[in-house]
Amino acid sequence: MGQVINPDSAGKERPRLTKSIVLALRELMRQNQPDDHSRDLAAYMAIALQKVYDGVESSVEAWEKKGYWVKADRFRMEWQWAERTASQLRQAVLSEDWGSVAMVSAQVAQKLMKVDVPLHNRIGEPWIGAYKILKDGK
Numbered sequence: 751m752g753q754v755i756n757p758d759s760a761g762k763e764r765p766r767l768t769k770s771i772v773l774a775l776r777e778l779m780r781q782n783q784p785d786d787h788s789r790d791l792a793a794y795m796a797i798a799l800q801k802v803y804d805g806v807e808s809s810v811e812a813w814e815k816k817g818y819w820v821k822a823d824r825f826r827m828e829w830q831w832a833e834r835t836a837s838q839l840r841q842a843v844l845s846e847d848w849g850s851v852a853m854v855s856a857q858v859a860q861k862l863m864k865v866d867v868p869l870h871n872r873i874g875e876p877w878i879g880a881y882k883i884l885k886d887g888k
Contacts, residue, residue, distance in 0.1 A: 764805055767798045769867045774798075774877050775859055776867075784848050786881070792843045792851050793884035794877030795858065799836035803829060831861055843884060 771794075778791040806829045810822035835854055842850035867873075 764802055764809075765865075766873070767802050768862055768865045769871070770873050770876050771795050771798050771802075771858065772862050772865045772867050773871070773873055775855055775862075777877075778851075778855060784846070788848075789843060789881040790877045790879065792839060792855070792881075794880035795855070796836050796839035796843060797880055797884060798876075799832045799839065799858070803832040803836060806832075831857075835861075840884060843881070 774791045774794050778788060778795070781788045781791070806826055810825050813819075813822040813825070835858055839851065839854045839858075842848075842854060
């Protein structure tokens with residue numbers, strides 16, 4: 751039996767998630783007043799950032815098996831902000847603190863400013879219903 755290859759590895763999911771976060775961020779910045787759509791966008795960003803951080807460990811496993819400890823630790827440190835930011839964003843969204851949502855969103859924008867999302871992308875709108883998922887804690 752041959753080797754099993756996972757086409758949806760964390761290394762492939764991370765760019766998809768970061769692009770979708772950038773799209774959600776752009777859409778959130780266009781909002782004039784907080785509404786259900788704004789809640790979905792901010793909640794999606796929190797969920798996606800947590801997924802990005804959760805995928806870091808599986809990404810560095812291969813490096814650690816080969817003894818590339820420094821490379822693995824650098825990668826962890828590079829993405830450490832994602833967990834902290836996801837937590838801050840989650841708290842701000844659930845408490846309806848839109849000032850904090852704006853500040854944390856600015857931090858996310860700064861970290862992901864090099865992510866390029868084409869105008870005609872196939873990401874869609876993955877944030878629809880994200881507030882309910884965040885609120886229910888799933």
